[in-house]
C-alpha cells in the first residue's frame with residue numbers, strides 16, 4: 001500500500017465516523033421526525049374537522065379509550081402503560097404544532113421500534129382526524 005492509498009483510506013474512515021457523529025445529534029430519548037420525513041402520501045393531508053367542536057368531543061372520547069393509557073388524558077405521557085421515554089406534549093409542544101400530515105402519519109402508521117402502535121386498522125380515517133382535532137386542543 002503506498003501513502004496515497006493509506007491517506008485515502010484514512011479520509012474515508014474519517015468521513016464515515018463524522019457522518020455517524022452528526023446523526024447522533026438527533027438521538028435524544030425518543031425519536032424526532034422532521035416535516036421533510038413525512039411520506040408523500042401523508043404530507044399534504046389536511047384535517048377536515050379542524051376546530052369542529054363535535055369532532056373535538058368525539059376525538060376526546062376516542063383518545064380516552066385508545067390513547068390515554070400511554071399519553072395520559074391530557075397528553076402529558078403519564079398513562080399507566082407509558083414507557084419512560086414517552087414525551088410530555090405539554091412540554092415538547094412541537095408535537096402539538098406539527099403539520100396535520102405529520103400527526104396523521106404517526107397515528108396511522110405508528111412509530112417503528114417504539115411502543116406507539118399503528119392505528120389505521122383500528123380507527124377509521126374520520127376517527128383519526130377526530131383524535132387529531134382533540135390533540136390540537138391540548
Ligand code: HEC
Pocket residue numbers: 029030031032063066067068069070071081082083085086087095103106107111114115116117119131
Ligand atoms: C402503548 C402505548 C401507546 C398508546 C396506546 C398510544 N401511543 Fe402514541 N406514542 C407512544 C410512544 C411511546 C410514543 C413516542 C415514540 C417515540 O418517539 O419514542 C408515541 C408517539 C405518538 C405520536 C408522535 C409524537 C410523539 O409523541 O412522539 C403521536 C401523534 C401519538 N403517539 C398519538 C397517539 C394516538 C392518537 C393514540 C391513540 C389513538 C396513541 N398515540 C396511542 C405510545 C402509545
